[in-house]
Amino acid sequence: MEYYSITSEEIDVNKVISSVIRPEAGAINTFIGTVREFTGEKQTVSLQYEAYPSMAEKQLKRIGGEIREQWPAVQTSIVHRIGKLAISDIAVVIAVASPHRAESYEASRYAIERIKEIVPIWKKEYWTDGEEWIGDQLEKTSYKNK
Amino acid sequence: MITVLFFAKQQEQIGKEKLERSESQLVVSELKQILMNDYPDLSLDHTMTAINEEYAAEDQVVNDQDIVAFIPPVSGG
Numbered sequence: 001m002e003y004y005s006i007t008s009e010e011i012d013v014n015k016v017i018s019s020v021i022r023p024e025a026g027a028i029n030t031f032i033g034t035v036r037e038f039t040g041e042k043q044t045v046s047l048q049y050e051a052y053p054s055m056a057e058k059q060l061k062r063i064g065g066e067i068r069e070q071w072p073a074v075q076t077s078i079v080h081r082i083g084k085l086a087i088s089d090i091a092v093v094i095a096v097a098s099p100h101r102a103e104s105y106e107a108s109r110y111a112i113e114r115i116k117e118i119v120p121i122w123k124k125e126y127w128t129d130g131e132e133w134i135g136d137q138l139e140k141t142s143y144k145n146k
Numbered sequence: 147m148i149t150v151l152f153f154a155k156q157q158e159q160i161g162k163e164k165l166e167r168s169e170s171q172l173v174v175s176e177l178k179q180i181l182m183n184d185y186p187d188l189s190l191d192h193t194m195t196a197i198n199e200e201y202a203a204e205d206q207v208v209n210d211q212d213i214v215a216f217i218p219p220v221s222g223g
Contacts, residue, residue, distance in 0.1 A: 121222030135219025
């Protein structure tokens with residue numbers, strides 16, 4: 001059963017994968033987003049994710065619907081963690097199941113790019129030399145297809 | 147009354163997670179301007195708005211009882 005969730009708990013990757021397994025699927029592509037320590041020369045110490053959880057879950061579900069419109073046989077589950085995360089902690093897991101491998105790669109890529117456009121989740125980076133809320137949706141054609 | 151929600155940097159700028167306001171029957175851009183006048187530290191530029199958890203255009207009307215959320219540039223993933 002597909003699901004779309006915001007959680008403050010550690011994400012159980014196998015549970016996300018299991019949720020999209022079905023007999024018709026010959027491929028499951030799993031994307032795992034983790035907390036990166038170095039961005040260029042900037043060193044991250046930790047991250048704080050915040051969300052508008054009820055709306056964020058709706059938007060994740062909407063991404064699943066958009067995927068089904070483009071790749072009808074694909075099933076998707078997405079879980080995003082919020083709260084304080086350490087380096088290498090898992091922030092997001094996307095599992096995409098499809099009959100053949102090509103569409104699972106495409107749909108997985110689509111899901112993560114859409115998360116960065118339309119899902120109300122924010123990241124505050126704590127660096128060795130400061131802290132800042134990061135926003136990367138500026139200058140993009142976000143929020144289209146309202 | 148309407149409820150206005152703030153997140154991330156804007157929550158820090160305003161010092162609160164939410165406000166109860168008496169404004170209604172005005173459009174999103176007008177509400178933004180009123181709030182930026184009331185809270186000089188608050189910037190709502192480059193900020194989308196959601197009304198009752200759906201993205202709303204700048205000219206959409208805010209009605210009584212609506213929950214208005216300001217959505218600064220997102221950065222999940």
